[in-house]
Amino acid sequence: MAVAPWAVPGVLKRMVIVIAWLAGVLFGLGLIVGGMTNPAKVLAFLDITGDWDPSLAFVMIGAIAVSFFAFRSAAKQPTSLLGLQLQMPPTTLIDRRLVIGALLFGMGWGLAGFCPGPAVASILSAGSAVWLFVISMLVGMFGHTLATRLGWL
Amino acid sequence: MTPFTPISSLIGGLLIGVSTWLMIRWLGKIAGISGIVGQLWSARHSDRGWRFAFVAGLMVSPLIYALAAPLPAVVIATSPPVLIVAGLLVGFGSRLGSGCTSGHGVCGLSRLSLRSLVATLTFMGTAALVVWLLRHGPFQGY
Numbered sequence: 001m002a003v004a005p006w007a008v009p010g011v012l013k014r015m016v017i018v019i020a021w022l023a024g025v026l027f028g029l030g031l032i033v034g035g036m037t038n039p040a041k042v043l044a045f046l047d048i049t050g051d052w053d054p055s056l057a058f059v060m061i062g063a064i065a066v067s068f069f070a071f072r073s074a075a076k077q078p079t080s081l082l083g084l085q086l087q088m089p090p091t092t093l094i095d096r097r098l099v100i101g102a103l104l105f106g107m108g109w110g111l112a113g114f115c116p117g118p119a120v121a122s123i124l125s126a127g128s129a130v131w132l133f134v135i136s137m138l139v140g141m142f143g144h145t146l147a148t149r150l151g152w153l
Numbered sequence: 154m155t156p157f158t159p160i161s162s163l164i165g166g167l168l169i170g171v172s173t174w175l176m177i178r179w180l181g182k183i184a185g186i187s188g189i190v191g192q193l194w195s196a197r198h199s200d201r202g203w204r205f206a207f208v209a210g211l212m213v214s215p216l217i218y219a220l221a222a223p224l225p226a227v228v229i230a231t232s233p234p235v236l237i238v239a240g241l242l243v244g245f246g247s248r249l250g251s252g253c254t255s256g257h258g259v260c261g262l263s264r265l266s267l268r269s270l271v272a273t274l275t276f277m278g279t280a281a282l283v284v285w286l287l288r289h290g291p292f293q294g295y
Protein backbone atom coordinates (compact mmCIF):
# COMPACT_ATOMS: atom_id res chain seq x y z
CA MET A 1 0.00 0.00 0.00
CA ALA A 2 1.22 3.47 -0.84
CA VAL A 3 2.27 5.57 2.11
CA ALA A 4 0.43 8.88 2.47
CA PRO A 5 2.80 11.75 1.59
CA TRP A 6 2.33 13.30 5.02
CA ALA A 7 3.56 10.11 6.69
CA VAL A 8 7.08 11.19 5.73
CA PRO A 9 8.70 13.02 8.69
CA GLY A 10 8.63 16.81 8.35
CA VAL A 11 6.10 16.79 5.52
CA LEU A 12 3.11 16.83 7.85
CA LYS A 13 4.47 19.89 9.66
CA ARG A 14 4.90 21.73 6.37
CA MET A 15 1.46 20.70 5.11
CA VAL A 16 -0.14 22.02 8.29
CA ILE A 17 1.59 25.37 7.76
CA VAL A 18 0.61 25.59 4.09
CA ILE A 19 -3.03 24.66 4.73
CA ALA A 20 -3.32 27.09 7.66
CA TRP A 21 -1.83 29.86 5.49
CA LEU A 22 -4.23 29.03 2.65
CA ALA A 23 -7.16 29.01 5.08
CA GLY A 24 -6.07 32.47 6.29
CA VAL A 25 -5.89 33.78 2.73
CA LEU A 26 -9.31 32.36 1.83
CA PHE A 27 -10.83 33.69 5.03
CA GLY A 28 -9.43 37.15 4.29
CA LEU A 29 -10.57 37.08 0.65
CA GLY A 30 -14.03 36.05 1.86
CA LEU A 31 -14.12 38.99 4.27
CA ILE A 32 -13.05 41.42 1.53
CA VAL A 33 -15.43 40.05 -1.15
CA GLY A 34 -18.24 39.86 1.39
CA GLY A 35 -17.85 43.48 2.49
CA MET A 36 -16.83 42.78 6.10
CA THR A 37 -13.57 44.74 5.90
CA ASN A 38 -15.44 48.01 5.43
CA PRO A 39 -16.58 49.23 8.87
CA ALA A 40 -19.13 51.55 7.21
CA LYS A 41 -20.83 48.46 5.77
CA VAL A 42 -20.70 46.58 9.07
CA LEU A 43 -22.25 49.53 10.91
CA ALA A 44 -24.92 49.83 8.18
CA PHE A 45 -25.72 46.14 8.80
CA LEU A 46 -26.05 46.79 12.54
CA ASP A 47 -28.18 49.93 11.96
CA ILE A 48 -31.47 48.05 11.78
CA THR A 49 -33.73 51.07 12.34
CA GLY A 50 -31.76 53.31 9.96
CA ASP A 51 -30.69 52.85 6.34
CA TRP A 52 -30.31 49.14 6.94
CA ASP A 53 -27.95 47.20 4.65
CA PRO A 54 -28.67 43.50 5.30
CA SER A 55 -25.82 42.31 3.02
CA LEU A 56 -23.67 40.88 5.81
CA ALA A 57 -26.39 38.41 6.75
CA PHE A 58 -25.54 36.80 3.40
CA VAL A 59 -21.91 36.41 4.50
CA MET A 60 -23.15 34.43 7.51
CA ILE A 61 -25.52 32.36 5.37
CA GLY A 62 -22.77 31.51 2.85
CA ALA A 63 -20.21 30.67 5.52
CA ILE A 64 -22.57 28.51 7.58
CA ALA A 65 -23.90 26.71 4.46
CA VAL A 66 -20.41 25.27 3.88
CA SER A 67 -19.25 25.01 7.52
CA PHE A 68 -22.33 23.10 8.61
CA PHE A 69 -21.40 20.16 6.36
CA ALA A 70 -17.69 20.53 7.16
CA PHE A 71 -18.34 20.15 10.90
CA ARG A 72 -20.81 17.31 10.35
CA SER A 73 -18.33 15.28 8.32
CA ALA A 74 -15.51 16.15 10.74
CA ALA A 75 -17.54 14.90 13.71
CA LYS A 76 -18.08 11.52 12.00
CA GLN A 77 -14.36 10.85 11.59
CA PRO A 78 -11.88 9.88 14.32
CA THR A 79 -9.27 12.38 13.07
CA SER A 80 -8.80 15.10 10.46
CA LEU A 81 -7.78 14.30 6.87
CA LEU A 82 -4.13 14.79 7.90
CA GLY A 83 -4.63 12.40 10.80
CA LEU A 84 -4.64 15.15 13.42
CA GLN A 85 -6.81 15.21 16.52
CA LEU A 86 -10.01 17.28 16.35
CA GLN A 87 -9.73 20.24 18.73
CA MET A 88 -13.34 20.96 19.58
CA PRO A 89 -14.26 23.63 22.16
CA PRO A 90 -14.06 21.93 25.56
CA THR A 91 -17.23 23.38 27.09
CA THR A 92 -20.91 23.86 26.34
CA LEU A 93 -21.41 25.94 29.47
CA ILE A 94 -23.50 29.12 29.23
CA ASP A 95 -22.06 31.17 32.06
CA ARG A 96 -21.41 34.75 33.14
CA ARG A 97 -18.06 34.92 31.33
CA LEU A 98 -19.65 33.98 28.02
CA VAL A 99 -22.43 36.56 28.31
CA ILE A 100 -20.33 39.42 29.73
CA GLY A 101 -17.58 38.71 27.18
CA ALA A 102 -20.09 38.78 24.32
CA LEU A 103 -21.60 42.01 25.72
CA LEU A 104 -18.20 43.75 25.84
CA PHE A 105 -17.24 42.41 22.41
CA GLY A 106 -20.58 43.59 21.00
CA MET A 107 -20.02 47.08 22.45
CA GLY A 108 -16.64 47.38 20.76
CA TRP A 109 -17.95 45.94 17.49
CA GLY A 110 -20.83 48.44 17.49
CA LEU A 111 -18.52 51.38 18.30
CA ALA A 112 -16.05 50.85 15.44
CA GLY A 113 -17.53 48.27 13.03
CA PHE A 114 -14.42 46.10 13.35
CA CYS A 115 -14.23 42.55 14.68
CA PRO A 116 -10.91 40.64 14.89
CA GLY A 117 -10.86 39.00 11.42
CA PRO A 118 -11.55 42.06 9.26
CA ALA A 119 -9.23 44.17 11.45
CA VAL A 120 -6.28 41.79 10.96
CA ALA A 121 -7.13 41.47 7.24
CA SER A 122 -6.93 45.28 6.91
CA ILE A 123 -3.56 45.84 8.62
CA LEU A 124 -1.55 46.05 5.39
CA SER A 125 -4.10 47.89 3.29
CA ALA A 126 -6.17 50.35 5.27
CA GLY A 127 -3.87 52.76 7.07
CA SER A 128 -3.11 53.90 10.59
CA ALA A 129 -6.66 53.85 12.00
CA VAL A 130 -6.64 50.06 11.66
CA TRP A 131 -3.27 49.88 13.44
CA LEU A 132 -4.71 51.85 16.33
CA PHE A 133 -7.63 49.44 16.56
CA VAL A 134 -5.51 46.27 16.20
CA ILE A 135 -2.92 47.37 18.78
CA SER A 136 -5.72 48.22 21.23
CA MET A 137 -7.31 44.84 20.50
CA LEU A 138 -4.02 43.03 21.23
CA VAL A 139 -3.68 45.02 24.47
CA GLY A 140 -7.25 43.98 25.40
CA MET A 141 -6.42 40.33 24.63
CA PHE A 142 -3.21 40.54 26.63
CA GLY A 143 -5.17 42.16 29.47
CA HIS A 144 -7.41 39.11 29.54
CA THR A 145 -4.44 36.72 29.57
CA LEU A 146 -2.80 38.73 32.36
CA ALA A 147 -5.99 38.97 34.44
CA THR A 148 -6.47 35.22 34.08
CA ARG A 149 -2.90 34.46 35.18
CA LEU A 150 -3.20 36.78 38.16
CA GLY A 151 -6.36 34.94 39.17
CA TRP A 152 -8.65 37.96 38.77
CA LEU A 153 -11.01 36.17 36.38
CA MET B 154 -25.86 54.13 3.60
CA THR B 155 -24.00 51.38 1.77
CA PRO B 156 -25.37 49.50 -1.27
CA PHE B 157 -27.07 46.11 -0.81
CA THR B 158 -24.70 43.41 -2.15
CA PRO B 159 -26.31 40.01 -1.54
CA ILE B 160 -24.41 38.14 -4.28
CA SER B 161 -20.88 39.26 -3.46
CA SER B 162 -21.60 38.89 0.26
CA LEU B 163 -22.86 35.34 -0.33
CA ILE B 164 -19.72 34.53 -2.37
CA GLY B 165 -17.57 36.01 0.41
CA GLY B 166 -19.39 33.83 2.91
CA LEU B 167 -18.81 30.72 0.80
CA LEU B 168 -15.07 31.49 0.71
CA ILE B 169 -15.06 31.82 4.50
CA GLY B 170 -16.89 28.48 4.62
CA VAL B 171 -14.17 26.85 2.51
CA SER B 172 -11.60 28.29 4.93
CA THR B 173 -13.37 26.84 7.98
CA TRP B 174 -13.67 23.53 6.08
CA LEU B 175 -9.89 23.48 5.48
CA MET B 176 -9.29 24.23 9.15
CA ILE B 177 -11.64 21.66 10.70
CA ARG B 178 -11.51 18.89 8.10
CA TRP B 179 -7.78 18.97 7.33
CA LEU B 180 -6.26 20.35 10.52
CA GLY B 181 -8.97 19.54 13.07
CA LYS B 182 -9.04 23.15 14.28
CA ILE B 183 -11.72 25.79 14.74
CA ALA B 184 -11.28 28.92 12.59
CA GLY B 185 -11.93 31.30 15.49
CA ILE B 186 -9.86 34.39 14.88
CA SER B 187 -9.90 35.88 18.39
CA GLY B 188 -8.68 32.54 19.73
CA ILE B 189 -6.00 32.11 17.06
CA VAL B 190 -4.68 35.67 17.51
CA GLY B 191 -5.16 35.78 21.29
CA GLN B 192 -3.07 32.65 21.81
CA LEU B 193 -0.31 33.44 19.29
CA TRP B 194 2.25 33.90 22.06
CA SER B 195 0.75 31.98 24.96
CA ALA B 196 0.29 28.74 22.99
CA ARG B 197 2.81 25.94 23.39
CA HIS B 198 5.68 26.21 20.91
CA SER B 199 4.47 23.24 18.84
CA ASP B 200 1.03 24.85 18.59
CA ARG B 201 2.25 28.21 17.28
CA GLY B 202 3.23 27.53 13.67
CA TRP B 203 -0.27 27.11 12.25
CA ARG B 204 -1.49 30.18 14.16
CA PHE B 205 1.22 32.36 12.65
CA ALA B 206 0.59 30.85 9.21
CA PHE B 207 -3.16 31.54 9.41
CA VAL B 208 -2.64 35.13 10.62
CA ALA B 209 -0.01 35.72 7.90
CA GLY B 210 -2.47 34.47 5.27
CA LEU B 211 -5.19 36.73 6.64
CA MET B 212 -2.82 39.71 6.58
CA VAL B 213 -1.66 39.21 2.98
CA SER B 214 -5.16 38.48 1.64
CA PRO B 215 -5.79 42.12 0.57
CA LEU B 216 -2.48 42.13 -1.34
CA ILE B 217 -3.56 38.97 -3.18
CA TYR B 218 -7.02 40.43 -3.83
CA ALA B 219 -5.42 43.61 -5.19
CA LEU B 220 -3.62 41.56 -7.87
CA ALA B 221 -7.01 40.78 -9.43
CA ALA B 222 -9.12 43.85 -8.69
CA PRO B 223 -8.98 47.18 -6.89
CA LEU B 224 -9.69 46.76 -3.18
CA PRO B 225 -13.16 47.88 -2.04
CA ALA B 226 -13.41 51.13 -0.10
CA VAL B 227 -12.71 51.09 3.62
CA VAL B 228 -14.53 53.91 5.38
CA ILE B 229 -13.55 54.44 9.03
CA ALA B 230 -15.50 57.36 10.48
CA THR B 231 -14.68 56.51 14.11
CA SER B 232 -12.42 58.95 16.00
CA PRO B 233 -9.04 57.68 17.32
CA PRO B 234 -10.05 57.66 21.02
CA VAL B 235 -13.21 55.67 20.25
CA LEU B 236 -11.16 53.26 18.07
CA ILE B 237 -8.89 52.61 21.07
CA VAL B 238 -11.83 51.94 23.40
CA ALA B 239 -13.47 49.75 20.76
CA GLY B 240 -10.25 47.77 20.25
CA LEU B 241 -9.81 47.18 23.99
CA LEU B 242 -13.44 46.01 24.30
CA VAL B 243 -13.20 43.73 21.23
CA GLY B 244 -9.91 42.23 22.42
CA PHE B 245 -10.86 41.68 26.06
CA GLY B 246 -14.49 40.75 25.38
CA SER B 247 -13.78 38.21 22.64
CA ARG B 248 -11.27 36.41 24.87
CA LEU B 249 -13.53 36.49 27.95
CA GLY B 250 -16.46 35.21 25.89
CA SER B 251 -14.22 32.60 24.16
CA GLY B 252 -15.01 33.77 20.64
CA CYS B 253 -16.05 36.41 18.15
CA THR B 254 -17.95 36.58 14.88
CA SER B 255 -15.89 33.72 13.40
CA GLY B 256 -15.58 31.30 16.32
CA HIS B 257 -19.09 31.65 17.76
CA GLY B 258 -20.90 33.24 14.80
CA VAL B 259 -19.72 30.96 11.99
CA CYS B 260 -18.14 27.83 13.50
CA GLY B 261 -20.32 27.64 16.63
CA LEU B 262 -23.63 28.12 14.82
CA SER B 263 -22.52 25.56 12.21
CA ARG B 264 -21.96 23.04 15.01
CA LEU B 265 -25.45 23.88 16.37
CA SER B 266 -23.85 24.96 19.67
CA LEU B 267 -26.37 26.56 22.03
CA ARG B 268 -23.49 28.32 23.82
CA SER B 269 -22.43 29.96 20.57
CA LEU B 270 -26.02 30.90 19.73
CA VAL B 271 -26.31 32.71 23.08
CA ALA B 272 -22.97 34.48 22.47
CA THR B 273 -23.89 35.44 18.89
CA LEU B 274 -27.32 36.82 19.83
CA THR B 275 -25.71 38.72 22.73
CA PHE B 276 -22.95 40.41 20.71
CA MET B 277 -25.19 41.08 17.69
CA GLY B 278 -27.90 42.58 19.89
CA THR B 279 -25.41 44.65 21.89
CA ALA B 280 -23.67 45.94 18.76
CA ALA B 281 -27.00 46.88 17.16
CA LEU B 282 -28.02 48.66 20.37
CA VAL B 283 -24.75 50.63 20.48
CA VAL B 284 -25.23 51.69 16.84
CA TRP B 285 -28.81 52.75 17.60
CA LEU B 286 -27.70 54.75 20.67
CA LEU B 287 -25.04 56.55 18.59
CA ARG B 288 -27.14 57.14 15.46
CA HIS B 289 -30.74 57.50 16.60
CA GLY B 290 -30.77 57.40 20.41
CA PRO B 291 -29.54 59.70 23.18
CA PHE B 292 -25.84 59.55 22.22
CA GLN B 293 -26.09 61.00 18.72
CA GLY B 294 -22.98 62.82 17.62
CA TYR B 295 -20.57 61.00 19.97
